[in-house]
Amino acid sequence: MRQVAIVGAAMTKFGVSEKTNLEMFAEAGLEAIARSNLEPRDMEALFFGNCLGDFEEGQLHMASFAHAELGLPVSAPATRFESACATATVATRHAALLVGAGVYDVVIAGGTERATKMGTPLATRTFAMASQAQHESSAGITFPGVFAMATHLYAHKYGIPLKDLKRHMAGVAVKNHYHGSMNPKAHFQKKIDIDMVLGGMMVADPLQLFDCCPFSDGAAAVVVANAGKAKDLIKNPIYIAGMGQASNGPLYLQKDLTRVRAREASIAQAYKEAGIGPDDLDVIELHDCFTIAEILALESFGVYDFGKAYDAATKGETALNGARVVVNPSGGLKAKGHPIGATGAAQITEIVEQLRGESGPRQVEGACIGLVDTLGGDLGTVCNIILTNRAN
Amino acid sequence: MRQVAIVGAAMTKFGVSEKTNLEMFAEAGLEAIARSNLEPRDMEALFFGNCLGDFEEGQLHMASFAHAELGLPVSAPATRFESACATATVATRHAALLVGAGVYDVVIAGGTERATKMGTPLATRTFAMASQAQHESSAGITFPGVFAMATHLYAHKYGIPLKDLKRHMAGVAVKNHYHGSMNPKAHFQKKIDIDMVLGGMMVADPLQLFDCCPFSDGAAAVVVANAGKAKDLIKNPIYIAGMGQASNGPLYLQKDLTRVRAREASIAQAYKEAGIGPDDLDVIELHDCFTIAEILALESFGVYDFGKAYDAATKGETALNGARVVVNPSGGLKAKGHPIGATGAAQITEIVEQLRGESGPRQVEGACIGLVDTLGGDLGTVCNIILTNRAN
Numbered sequence: 001m002r003q004v005a006i007v008g009a010a011m012t013k014f015g016v017s018e019k020t021n022l023e024m025f026a027e028a029g030l031e032a033i034a035r036s037n038l039e040p041r042d043m044e045a046l047f048f049g050n051c052l053g054d055f056e057e058g059q060l061h062m063a064s065f066a067h068a069e070l071g072l073p074v075s076a077p078a079t080r081f082e083s084a085c086a087t088a089t090v091a092t093r094h095a096a097l098l099v100g101a102g103v104y105d106v107v108i109a110g111g112t113e114r115a116t117k118m119g120t121p122l123a124t125r126t127f128a129m130a131s132q133a134q135h136e137s138s139a140g141i142t143f144p145g146v147f148a149m150a151t152h153l154y155a156h157k158y159g160i161p162l163k164d165l166k167r168h169m170a171g172v173a174v175k176n177h178y179h180g181s182m183n184p185k186a187h188f189q190k191k192i193d194i195d196m197v198l199g200g201m202m203v204a205d206p207l208q209l210f211d212c213c214p215f216s217d218g219a220a221a222v223v224v225a226n227a228g229k230a231k232d233l234i235k236n237p238i239y240i241a242g243m244g245q246a247s248n249g250p251l252y253l254q255k256d257l258t259r260v261r262a263r264e265a266s267i268a269q270a271y272k273e274a275g276i277g278p279d280d281l282d283v284i285e286l287h288d289c290f291t292i293a294e295i296l297a298l299e300s301f302g303v304y305d306f307g308k309a310y311d312a313a314t315k316g317e318t319a320l321n322g323a324r325v326v327v328n329p330s331g332g333l334k335a336k337g338h339p340i341g342a343t344g345a346a347q348i349t350e351i352v353e354q355l356r357g358e359s360g361p362r363q364v365e366g367a368c369i370g371l372v373d374t375l376g377g378d379l380g381t382v383c384n385i386i387l388t389n390r391a392n
Numbered sequence: 393m394r395q396v397a398i399v400g401a402a403m404t405k406f407g408v409s410e411k412t413n414l415e416m417f418a419e420a421g422l423e424a425i426a427r428s429n430l431e432p433r434d435m436e437a438l439f440f441g442n443c444l445g446d447f448e449e450g451q452l453h454m455a456s457f458a459h460a461e462l463g464l465p466v467s468a469p470a471t472r473f474e475s476a477c478a479t480a481t482v483a484t485r486h487a488a489l490l491v492g493a494g495v496y497d498v499v500i501a502g503g504t505e506r507a508t509k510m511g512t513p514l515a516t517r518t519f520a521m522a523s524q525a526q527h528e529s530s531a532g533i534t535f536p537g538v539f540a541m542a543t544h545l546y547a548h549k550y551g552i553p554l555k556d557l558k559r560h561m562a563g564v565a566v567k568n569h570y571h572g573s574m575n576p577k578a579h580f581q582k583k584i585d586i587d588m589v590l591g592g593m594m595v596a597d598p599l600q601l602f603d604c605c606p607f608s609d610g611a612a613a614v615v616v617a618n619a620g621k622a623k624d625l626i627k628n629p630i631y632i633a634g635m636g637q638a639s640n641g642p643l644y645l646q647k648d649l650t651r652v653r654a655r656e657a658s659i660a661q662a663y664k665e666a667g668i669g670p671d672d673l674d675v676i677e678l679h680d681c682f683t684i685a686e687i688l689a690l691e692s693f694g695v696y697d698f699g700k701a702y703d704a705a706t707k708g709e710t711a712l713n714g715a716r717v718v719v720n721p722s723g724g725l726k727a728k729g730h731p732i733g734a735t736g737a738a739q740i741t742e743i744v745e746q747l748r749g750e751s752g753p754r755q756v757e758g759a760c761i762g763l764v765d766t767l768g769g770d771l772g773t774v775c776n777i778i779l780t781n782r783a784n
Contacts (some may be wrong), residue, residue: 061476064641064772077637101493220711244470380456
């Protein structure tokens with residue numbers, strides 16, 4: 001396989017938008033192409049992510065219309081991917097695999113979502129379609145419920161009083177909102193404090209409002225090229241060092257809600273391909289859909305032992321200028337926002353900018369290796385991409 | 393790229409089923425794996441197609457649950473593809489590309505759909521979501537309408553009286569239902585005659601009931617392996633000679649409804665890769681969603697000149713034992729049925745069985761090279777796969 005690089009990456013502001021999915025994707029996609037010093041006609045394929053365009057806008061088959069909005073050639077195929085919240089990461093992984101294989105030299109990948117447009121009464125039911133319909137969502141399971149159960153199990157398994165665990169989880173929210181306050185693209189750009197988190201309304205006991213990420217509108221896109229060509233296009237390609245993707249759909253196959261089996265399989269693939277381990281990571285954008293989710297992810301990565309990541313944020317180890325590794329400098333899903341089908345490409349965009357030293361006040365000094373982590377459904381899909389600013 | 397083969401292929405009976413999408417896919421998938429002399433644990437990835445599981449069953453993120461139904465390993469990622477009616481062909485193409493690239497040795501691809509479960513009042517509106525929502529479906533365009541317009545344009549452009557053209561289109565329906573009468577997996581297994589077609593109720597002038605394919609429930613799956621391994625598994629691998637995929641989403645970019653631009657780009661890719669031309673084809677499974685669609689496709693392939701395929705069926709040139717090339721021996725979408733996200737994998741299954749000489753009474757004698765053609769949306773996506781029973 002050839003070495004593969006990201007040459008351009010861009011995202012819209014995340015938040016509440018009146019634009020359509022296609023308008024948002026065109027904004028991010030055309031900017032990613034321009035930042036690559038390329039034209040739409042140079043794209044050889046589109047790997048496009050969207051989850052709920054049919055429910056949002058009555059739009060299925062959206063990849064072919066995104067292709068038209070970007071003005072791509074007819075011979076460049078557009079393909080839609082859907083892996084729940086991991087959608088855009090999975091789309092980008094397939095783009096990178098086919099560039100690595102030599103099928104294509106330059107392709108565009110990304111995703112878009114209008115997640116604020118679902119209508120409140122039906123929103124949770126709509127999003128819960130990403131859990132198993134026959135056995136889970138029909139029984140009333142929603143995503144806040146799954147992560148609430150994981151929180152109780154974590155407290156019980158490791159003997160941490162729930163009240164203490166909740167305070168440490170609040171630390172994750174405070175950290176990510178602090179990071180988001182420095183990100184002009186973030187949905188929420190206000191700092192919060194632990195008392196605000198602990199005073200929030202109850203969503204699914206013990207998860208309160210600020211334990212939960214918002215749903216957002218937005219789009220993000222990246223241009224993927226073979227490394228040889230990348231160096232001719234721009235001065236600072238960001239290379240893909242390793243990737244992983246794994247599946248473990250229904251909760252009845254999960255065994256232990258505090259350990260996401262698909263993540264353990266995915267990160268193992270990515271570490272092996274990259275030839276690195278958890279100690280080599282400088283910056284991580286991970287799937288903090290709920291505060292507990294950040295804690296579980298850091299343990300799956302091996303950055304912390306199991307049962308040991310719960311107080312990482314309150315100890316300041318995962319904040320900007322933290323002692324260990326900077327986690328979610330963009331603000332994460334918690335503060336940057338979560339337009340489902342776009343999230344993975346926005347995580348990649350953040351890591352690309354961090355590894356280029358372009359992140360301004362939230363720059364992780366000297367960052368060389370970054371990890372992207374996206375979780376789909378109630379633990380069913382995980383996709384990881386490790387990026388570096390150093391060529392092989 | 394390594395040579396790639398189909399080692400196992402299977403489909404459920406198409407028609408009206410009370411099974412879920414996952415149950416149908418498990419039936420086809422496990423049979424395809426068994427026919428490959430493999431076990432589920434041998435699969436390294438799942439390339440899964442489904443279009444409307446969220447509308448049908450409240451099920452998004454279906455690939456990860458199909459993965460569980462088949463009992464695949466956690467490390468084998470499951471990815472959902474959606475390209476409207478071309479969904480399963482696109483999923484299989486990506487599977488084959490990644491096996492060809494050496495990323496995987498053995499993967500399973502396919503799709504499933506419960507298309508009879510949409511509810512009649514909303515069914516046409518639901519399926520029309522695959523056309524452009526902002527400019528097309530909102531203006532009342534549905535798929536029968538698009539192909540009705542194409543029929544009028546074809547008659548006008550080539551100076552064929554509409555009455556004559558309709559009789560020849562009826563010949564396509566009669567031929568495909570005749571083929572379907574020999575296919576125990578077909579949705580419709582009864583022969584019809586031209587008077588029945590011309591006496592059918594009007595759907596979208598000039599298309600009558602028998603000019604239109606049904607929507608069906610069903611699933612189909614294929615196991616894709618590298619050619620070296622394929623020969624160790626089974627005695628009769630079917631090789632992928634060439635593939636194509638192209639996009640031209642909205643109708644406003646179509647220019648001429650009688651010439652599907654995405655198909656012309658896709659088939660050119662496939663012919664080039666296979667090193668063959670239209671005269672080399674022995675058998676074709678093409679996207680006859682409407683009778684006119686078969687005529688247009690044969691012209692895009694170069695099997696007939698533009699304006700010359702309209703009477704191919706009535707002249708007997710495309711029927712079993714026809715003089716030119718056998719088209720849709722399975723019965724096609726017209727008679728075999730059209731479970732949207734499964735259709736492409738069922739077309740591949742038919743060609744695989746034809747090239748193995750396993751098609752019984754509808755066997756195309758001496759068939760060596762077969763073409764699969766699937767169209768997504770109102771002309772927005774086309775994917776082609778050329779198969780052969782001869783190794784390189």
